[in-house]
Amino acid sequence: MADNKVFRASTTAPVNIAVVKYWGKRDAKLNLPTNSSISVTLSQDDLRTLTTASCSASYSGDSLTLNGQSTDVSGARTQACFRELRERRAAIEKNDPSLPKISTLPLKVVSENNFPTAAGLASSAAGFAALVRAIANLYELPDSPEDLSRIARQGSGSACRSLFGGYAAWRMGDKDDGSDSQAQLIAPASHWPNMRALILVVNAAKKDVPSTSGMQQTVATSGLFQQRIAHVVPANMKLMEEAIHNKDFATFAEVTMRESNSFHSCAADTYPPIFYMNDASRAAIRAVEALNAAAGKTIAAYTYDAGPNCVIYFLEEDQETVIGAFYKFLSGVSGWKDSAAKAQSAVDLPENIVSILKDGVGRVIQTSVGEGPQKTEEYLIDEAGATVQR
Numbered sequence: 001m002a003d004n005k006v007f008r009a010s011t012t013a014p015v016n017i018a019v020v021k022y023w024g025k026r027d028a029k030l031n032l033p034t035n036s037s038i039s040v041t042l043s044q045d046d047l048r049t050l051t052t053a054s055c056s057a058s059y060s061g062d063s064l065t066l067n068g069q070s071t072d073v074s075g076a077r078t079q080a081c082f083r084e085l086r087e088r089r090a091a092i093e094k095n096d097p098s099l100p101k102i103s104t105l106p107l108k109v110v111s112e113n114n115f116p117t118a119a120g121l122a123s124s125a126a127g128f129a130a131l132v133r134a135i136a137n138l139y140e141l142p143d144s145p146e147d148l149s150r151i152a153r154q155g156s157g158s159a160c161r162s163l164f165g166g167y168a169a170w171r172m173g174d175k176d177d178g179s180d181s182q183a184q185l186i187a188p189a190s191h192w193p194n195m196r197a198l199i200l201v202v203n204a205a206k207k208d209v210p211s212t213s214g215m216q217q218t219v220a221t222s223g224l225f226q227q228r229i230a231h232v233v234p235a236n237m238k239l240m241e242e243a244i245h246n247k248d249f250a251t252f253a254e255v256t257m258r259e260s261n262s263f264h265s266c267a268a269d270t271y272p273p274i275f276y277m278n279d280a281s282r283a284a285i286r287a288v289e290a291l292n293a294a295a296g297k298t299i300a301a302y303t304y305d306a307g308p309n310c311v312i313y314f315l316e317e318d319q320e321t322v323i324g325a326f327y328k329f330l331s332g333v334s335g336w337k338d339s340a341a342k343a344q345s346a347v348d349l350p351e352n353i354v355s356i357l358k359d360g361v362g363r364v365i366q367t368s369v370g371e372g373p374q375k376t377e378e379y380l381i382d383e384a385g386a387t388v389q390r
């Protein structure tokens with residue numbers, strides 16, 4: 001039996017933003033989706049979760065501290081992650097009696113996001129991916145990222161994709177037990193490294209309807225949704241995977257924008273309707289359309305999750321045109337990288353669009369495609385088991 005020794009492991013994990021959207025569950029208990037999805041992992045230089053997982057007989061019970069606040073761990077999602085990971089650790093302890101018996105020790109997890117939490121920037125995806133990866137590292141589990149993605153999926157569906165860098169797919173699977181509903185790598189970040197993203201963070205009140213409940217309202221009431229999962233998503237999955245493999249930005253962009261439109265159409269077709277986008281969101285769509293028209297080809301793509309924030313994907317070679325066009329009238333908001341001030345764009349967006357975006361956009365985040373979870377020696381719990389004061 002382990003004495004009061006403190007065992008610990010730390011990891012960072014990324015945010016991912018879907019380009020083929022997950023929206024709908026076929027099994028809410030196991031968190032199995034109605035369709036497959038694909039995402040781009042964003043660089044942890046700009047958006048990342050840092051999580052330290054520890055266990056010790058000296059702890060009084062399981063705990064999670066998020067951004068300095070004690071957080072409830074009794075919820076089914078967190079409990080599912082703890083339970084599945086403990087079962088895996090218990091199995092390797094049974095096979096190797098020389099291993100410290102730590103699977104039953106209380107867990108202490110401390111985590112922080114370097115970006116707004118619960119603000120429509122997919123903090124749950126990065127958060128649950130970091131939690132699962134950190135505990136798996138603490139337990140020295142041999143499980144692959146695909147294996148661990150089946151656990152992170154139960155924390156938050158989109159979290160399964162954050163166990164990978166680059167371009168990841170969540171294969172919906174069709175087994176009742178969810179054993180084939182997992183994420184896998186489509187291509188590493190190095191395959192298409194010049195992918196960039198500009199996030200227009202829109203000033204918005206609290207989210208209209210949480211993703212978890214919203215998608216089930218859609219499943220239950222939208223006729224459009226049935227068409228989406230039967231025909232639209234399977235076709236878009238194929239097109240998107242080919243576009244990523246071929247580094248075909250025009251197709252990548254068109255499918256990304258059509259998918260965002262399709263998901264939000266189904267949300268609006270939910271009864272009662274769910275509206276995640278606002279006037280600033282719609283103005284940003286017009287801005288991207290204006291950029292593409294001015295370029296005479298598709299150089300930018302918009303996409304929206306369950307909120308008003310606009311994620312714009314583009315390639316590094318078009319950075320001047322895209323970043324410069326928005327910087328002209330948004331230079332006063334925070335988040336720009338130094339390069340933005342030097343970006344020269346020939347595109348002057350229409351005044352009505354500029355006016356709405358100047359009122360609606362509170363900050364921006366410039367980022368790029370990035371890596372998956374990374375082990376780190378940066379700990380939020382010290383060797384004695386105390387939370388590190390930041």
Ligand SMILES: Nc1ncnc2c1ncn2[C@@H]1O[C@H](COP(=O)(O)OP(=O)(O)OP(=O)(O)O)[C@@H](O)[C@H]1O
Pocket residue numbers: 049050066111112113116117118119120121122123124125126127128130131207210211305306307
């Ligand atoms: N670092 C973290 N570690 C563990 N759990 C986290 C972490 N960050 C966020 N979460 C969980 O995710 C919840 C926020 O998820 P929610 O879906 O409401 O917002 P979001 O994911 O940031 O935005 P959106 O889902 O609209 O993209 C938090 O209340 C918390 O339960």
Ligand SMILES: C[C@@](O)(CCOP(=O)(O)OP(=O)(O)O)CC(=O)O
Pocket residue numbers: 017018020021022023031037124155156157158159211212213304305306
């Ligand atoms: C719109 C989306 O961002 C939905 C994300 O839904 P969540 O993963 O937050 O839902 P739960 O599984 O209920 O936690 C699209 C996507 O990320 O694919």
